Amino acid sequence: MTLPYTTGTVGAVSRMIRRLTLVLFLSTVSFLVNAQVITSPDKNFTMKFELAANGVPTYQLTYKKKPVIKESKLGLELKDAPSLMNGFTVSKTEQNSVNNTWEPILGEQKTIRNNYNELLVTLAQKDQKDRHILIRFRLFNDGLGFRYEFPQQPELNYFVIKEENTEFNLAGDHKIWWIPGDYDTNEYAYTTSKISEIPGLMKKATIDVHAQWPITTTAVQTPSMMKSSDGIYINIHEAALINYPAMNLNVDPKTFKFSSHLTPDPMGNKGYVQTEFNTPWRTIVVSDNAGDILESKLILNLNEPTKYKDVSWIKPVKYIGVWWEYFVAGKSTWAYGKETNVKLTDDFTKLTPNGRHGATNENVKKHIDFAAKHGFDAVLVEGWNIGWEDWFGNWKEEVFDFVTPYPDFNVKELNAYAASKGVKIMMHHETSASATNYERRLDDAFQFMKDNGYNSVKTGYVGKIIPRGEHHDSQWMINHYIRVAEKAADYKIRVNSHEAVRPTGLHRTYPNWFAQESARGTEFEAMGGLAPEHATILPFTRLMGGPMDYTPGIFQTDLSYYNKDNNQRVNTTLVKQLAYYVTMYSPLQMAADLPENYERFPDAFQFIKDVAVDWDNTWVQEAEPGDYVTIARKAKGKNEWYVGGITDENARTATVRFDYLPKGKNYIATIYADAKDASWNKNPQKYTIRKVLVNSKSVLKQPIAPGGGVAVSVKEGSKQDTKGLKKL
Ligand code: NOJ
Ligand code: CA
Numbered sequence: 001m002t003l004p005y006t007t008g009t010v011g012a013v014s015r016m017i018r019r020l021t022l023v024l025f026l027s028t029v030s031f032l033v034n035a036q037v038i039t040s041p042d043k044n045f046t047m048k049f050e051l052a053a054n055g056v057p058t059y060q061l062t063y064k065k066k067p068v069i070k071e072s073k074l075g076l077e078l079k080d081a082p083s084l085m086n087g088f089t090v091s092k093t094e095q096n097s098v099n100n101t102w103e104p105i106l107g108e109q110k111t112i113r114n115n116y117n118e119l120l121v122t123l124a125q126k127d128q129k130d131r132h133i134l135i136r137f138r139l140f141n142d143g144l145g146f147r148y149e150f151p152q153q154p155e156l157n158y159f160v161i162k163e164e165n166t167e168f169n170l171a172g173d174h175k176i177w178w179i180p181g182d183y184d185t186n187e188y189a190y191t192t193s194k195i196s197e198i199p200g201l202m203k204k205a206t207i208d209v210h211a212q213w214p215i216t217t218t219a220v221q222t223p224s225m226m227k228s229s230d231g232i233y234i235n236i237h238e239a240a241l242i243n244y245p246a247m248n249l250n251v252d253p254k255t256f257k258f259s260s261h262l263t264p265d266p267m268g269n270k271g272y273v274q275t276e277f278n279t280p281w282r283t284i285v286v287s288d289n290a291g292d293i294l295e296s297k298l299i300l301n302l303n304e305p306t307k308y309k310d311v312s313w314i315k316p317v318k319y320i321g322v323w324w325e326y327f328v329a330g331k332s333t334w335a336y337g338k339e340t341n342v343k344l345t346d347d348f349t350k351l352t353p354n355g356r357h358g359a360t361n362e363n364v365k366k367h368i369d370f371a372a373k374h375g376f377d378a379v380l381v382e383g384w385n386i387g388w389e390d391w392f393g394n395w396k397e398e399v400f401d402f403v404t405p406y407p408d409f410n411v412k413e414l415n416a417y418a419a420s421k422g423v424k425i426m427m428h429h430e431t432s433a434s435a436t437n438y439e440r441r442l443d444d445a446f447q448f449m450k451d452n453g454y455n456s457v458k459t460g461y462v463g464k465i466i467p468r469g470e471h472h473d474s475q476w477m478i479n480h481y482i483r484v485a486e487k488a489a490d491y492k493i494r495v496n497s498h499e500a501v502r503p504t505g506l507h508r509t510y511p512n513w514f515a516q517e518s519a520r521g522t523e524f525e526a527m528g529g530l531a532p533e534h535a536t537i538l539p540f541t542r543l544m545g546g547p548m549d550y551t552p553g554i555f556q557t558d559l560s561y562y563n564k565d566n567n568q569r570v571n572t573t574l575v576k577q578l579a580y581y582v583t584m585y586s587p588l589q590m591a592a593d594l595p596e597n598y599e600r601f602p603d604a605f606q607f608i609k610d611v612a613v614d615w616d617n618t619w620v621q622e623a624e625p626g627d628y629v630t631i632a633r634k635a636k637g638k639n640e641w642y643v644g645g646i647t648d649e650n651a652r653t654a655t656v657r658f659d660y661l662p663k664g665k666n667y668i669a670t671i672y673a674d675a676k677d678a679s680w681n682k683n684p685q686k687y688t689i690r691k692v693l694v695n696s697k698s699v700l701k702q703p704i705a706p707g708g709g710v711a712v713s714v715k716e717g718s719k720q721d722t723k724g725l726k727k728l
Contacts, residue, residue, distance in 0.1 A: 033090045038119045041099065042141045045286070049121055049137065055088040057123060057135060060169075061144055063286045068234060069144075072167035072257070074135060076148065079160040079269060082128055084148075091132065092122035104300070105311050105511045106587035108618040108633065114301045116140045131155040136278075142296040143285040145239060152275040161262065161271035166282055168236055168249070168258040170195065174226040177537050177625050180206045181219025181248035183263045183471035184464075186502050187520045188221075189530070190537045192626055195226075196253045210393075211433065211464050213471060219248045219261055221502070223544040225293075225537070225625055232286060233293050233625075237544050239281040239302035241504040242482060244271050246473035247282070265476060266469025280504060285544070291620035294539050294631070299505040306511050313492045314511050316587035316613040317456060319426055320371050321380030322358050324554070324592050327526035329562045332358035334383030336406040340390055344398045348386040349407045359383040360408045364425070365417055370595040372421035374609050379418065380426040380458055380590070384409045391432050395464050399432040402445035415453040427454040433463035433472070433499070435480045442484065446491040455492065456588075458549075459484065461499035473501045482506070485513035496549050496588055503546030515549040515588035518542060522551040522592055525570040526559060532571050532680055532707035533626050533648035535580060540625040543585060552580035553591040553608055555601050557684045573684045574604060575674050576709030581611040582644025583629045589613050603689055607672050607711050611642050619660050621645070630654050630710075641667075643712035647704045649680070654710050656700040661714070668717040668725065669694040673702055673710050680707025692728045700728060 035050040046062045052071070061069040075085035096118040101111050116138040124132040133156075134149040148164075150156055173196045179188035180202060191205040202217045223237035236258065238247050245263035252258070260282070262270040281302040285293055308314075325332045337351025359381050367379045387400040405411050418425050427449050431438040438445075438459075449457065461472060470476045481500050488495045489512045498517035507513055519542035524530055535550075542548055554577050556562075557570035570577075581589055591598065591608045598605040612635035621630040621643070630645035641661065645654035661667060668691055675686035684707075694700075694714060702710045717725075 033093065036093050036119055036121065038095065038117045038137065038139050040139045040141050041097070041115050041117060044141065045139050045144065047119070047137055047139050047144055049119060049135070051088060051090055054086045056086045057088055057121070059137065059146065061284060061286075063232060064288070066230070066232060067171040068232065068286050069284065070169040070171055072169040074148075074166055076164045077162040079162045081159055082125075084133055085165060087125045087127050088123040089126060090121060091124040094120045096120070102305065104508065105306070105314050106316055106514060106614050108585050108615050109297070110616045110636065112297045112300060116301075129155050138302065140298050140301065142287065142292060142298050143283065145281040145283045145298060145302045147281045148279045150273065150275045150277045156275050158275075159273050160269050161273065163270055164247070164260045164262055164279070166260040168284070170226070170234070170256040170258065172228050173256055174228050174234065176220070177225045177541060178205070178220040181215040181221055181261065183213040183215065183473050185209045185212045185472065185499070186221060186518050186542070187499075187524070189520060190534065190541070195251060195256050198251050199253050210462065215248055215261065216250065218251045218253065220251060221248055223502070223541045224249055224258070225540040227625070231288055233288070233290050235285040235293050235540065235544055237283050237299060237504065239283050239299040239505045240304065240509070241280045241478055241501065241506065243277075243475065243479055244280055245475045245478060246501050247280075263471050263473040265474050266467070271475050290540070290623045290625060294620045294623055294629070295618065299544060300508050303505040303508040306509050308489055308511065311511060313455070314494065314514065317377045317426075317494070318589050318591070318613055319378040319380055320367060320376050320591050320595065321382070321426070322363060322367055323380055323382055323551075325358055325594055326382065327523060328559050328566070329594070330566065332356050334358065334388040336386075336408065337389050342387070342389045344387060344401055348404070351389070357383065357406065357408060359406065361410050361414060364409070364414050367595065368414070368418045368421055368423050368425075371423045374598075374605070376423065376591065378424040378426045378456065380428060382428045382430070384428065391430065393463065395466070395468070396432065397434050397466055398437055399434060400430060400437070402429050402438075402441055403448045411452050419453055424453070424455060427457040428460070429457055430460040430462065433461045434466040435461070435477060436466050439480065439483065442487055446488060446493055449493060450491050456494040456496065457488065459495060459497045459500070461497070472499065477501065481513075482510065485510040488512055498549070502542060505546055507546045515547045515586050517549050519548060521549070522554060525554065526568050529569060529571045535583065535646055536627055536629050536648050537625050539583060539623070539629055547586035547588065548584055549586060549588055549590065550580060550584045551590045551592040552577050552584065554593045555604065555685070556593060556597045557680075569681070571707055572680050573674050573678050573687070573705050573708040574601065575672050575678075575687045575711060576646050576680070576707065578604065578607045578672050578711035579644035579646045579709030581608065582631050582633055582642050582711065583646050587613050601685070604672060604687060607670075607713060610713050612636060612638065612640065617660070621656055622654070628652055628654070630656060632656065632660060634660065639716050641714040643714070644709065645702065645704060646709040647707070649706050651706045651708070652704050654700075654702045654704050656702065656710070656712065658694045658698045658700075658714070659696050661694070661696040663696045666693040666695050666722060667714045668721060669700075669728065670713045671700070671702065671710065672712070674705035674708035676703075678705040678708055680705070691725055693722060693725045694728050698728045
């Protein structure tokens with residue numbers, strides 16, 4: 001039976017309600033599709049993806065409920081093709097969570113946790129025959145990573161990128177530690193300012209660096225380190241930079257909006273893509289504790305595990321070199337001959353010796369003896385091969401052949417001598433930025449290394465790139481560095497590149513590419529000096545991407561010591577140089593000073609001999625970019641701990657905890673400290689060394705001199721060793 005009220009007014013109301021519910025339901029669905037929210041596993045971060053008006057993809061990020069990235073656009077402009085900027089609809093979203101661990105081959109920690117919530121959004125352009133792309137977001141407890149993914153499809157088989165327009169719309173006029181955006185060099189000094197002050201400071205910040213190519217008055221490089229007025233630290237960089245140009249950031253000084261600016265090729269194009277393809281990850285590491293930024297493993301987690309099957313040969317290296325003498329002593333050079341206009345086809349044995357060649361049999365043997373005596377793995381020898389007479393500044397294609405030694409460097413004899421002492425000679429391939437020449441000769445160069453007993457190489461890219469018009473950071477060169485790393489792996493060779501693109505965590509995927517320079521390193525201490533704060537900034541910037549061959553360990557800091565006309569000085573105390581071995585992570589560490597200087601300070605040199613280069617664990621004790629960094633680490637597979645603390649130009653008291661030591665046991669701590677009246681400019685070589693007992697409850701409060709540091713080694717000791725030692 002049909003009741004009368006199922007029709008008429010009541011029926012109309014109920015129909016209306018049903019319709020309303022349907023409308024409400026539909027709008028929830030479209031809300032859910034067009035806007036998706038994920039949180040980090042610890043719930044501190046929230047990331048919202050939303051399609052804005054005109055189908056423009058956007059994202060925003062909050063940390064502990066505070067905005068970090070306000071609504072920011074995502075997308076790319078293509079050359080001679082409709083853009084991937086707007087006109088999108090969301091055709092699919094997927095969520096996923098991952099929580100696992102993995103072990104790096106070399107690293108700051110034995111085990112790395114990889115824990116994130118993921119959102120994968122599929123976007124389609126109906127007007128472009130359903131052309132579709134994906135954006136993958138991964139939200140970790142230390143920040144966000146996202147990338148564009150391009151599936152293979154008829155409408156998107158090949159494309160050329162005009163620009164990537166990823167925005168990072170920052171929430172305020174933050175303090176920023178920055179270097180100028182540049183297509184070719186990262187060897188700049190840091191400037192600290194507000195975002196709004198960047199344009200006004202750009203000219204001063206763009207100091208003269210060889211082969212530089214500054215971009216605009218408003219671009220900075222990544223890793224870009226910032227701090228908000230309410231104490232949030234933000235680091236923007238990229239991960240897994242493969243087959244794509246490096247990203248700089250355009251800065252809007254009024255709105256604090258950053259946007260990606262890729263490095264172009266000679267035609268002004270940014271990238272050539274064949275699908276299926278993924279861009280590198282854009283990374284935003286965030287915390288209210290600066291130390292967390294340094295402990296973040298987000299960038300490594302976003303890189304792919306290595307595909308190398310055998311990694312047993314990838315070992316850390318501590319080395320010395322025939323190197324610093326070229327910068328300071330003025331008595332030796334890379335070049336052998338007096339002539340300056342030479343060709344690779346010349347007979348170099350016919351050159352007139354300049355009498356100052358550094359890579360001689362005698363000098364190299366002296367270094368091998370020293371390395372063997374003090375337990376170093378290797379001796380870097382620069383200037384061993386022909387071509388140095390005419391290597392700099394001429395944009396020459398064929399400068400080096402990487403296989404022909406100078407007449408006074410006997411490859412076979414020296415490698416046999418090194419082998420007999422358990423030491424390796426480290427190869428040096430300065431390419432003078434002629435990547436084409438290097439690639440043509442790569443197999444011969446690596447085969448030559450294998451035949452003669454070398455297993456690691458320092459490469460260099462000083463100068464303007466060949467292929468001409470390419471940049472150090474353009475897509476072609478990015479692929480070059482990776483080709484070199486992969487080819488080196490075929491020969492079981494480790495690579496330490498200088499002047500290459502800044503690292504993006506690729507040492508996970510190519511673990512034999514185990515260190516890079518890619519920033520202003522120690523060499524500049526002999527060419528104008530580094531600000532005392534420089535090394536407190538590097539861990540927050542350059543080192544976010546990977547290990548740095550900073551080449552520390554300079555004991556003779558006043559360079560007038562060599563020659564009274566040399567007014568250069570290394571702007572640190574001696575002890576700060578020791579601390580660098582801990583604060584500046586790298587599985588490749590150089591003791592860069594001349595052997596005779598280490599012989600003058602054998603007690604301080606002991607720290608460099610002892611300190612580990614590969615670690616089970618790391619604890620950042622205290623850190624503030626531009627001011628100080630104190631880090632403790634446990635040596636890989638050993639009950640030994642090392643601590644390094646550094647300050648800027650201001651004296652301070654470092655606080656070092658020992659709560660990571662196993663409980664209930666005393667250990668011997670050797671504390672290398674600046675003397676009371678030490679300072680980087682007045683009294684750099686005055687230090688004290690004391691031994692005390694420490695346990696997990698100990699806390700060291702150690703005064704550090706202006707421009708100074710502290711270094712501590714902690715070891716187990718027998719009853720005999722600990723006898724008479726006082727507790728801290
Ligand atoms: C620059 C490198 O950074 C430096 O270490 C090297 O000695 C010179 N190039 C020469 O290759
Ligand atoms: Ca360099």
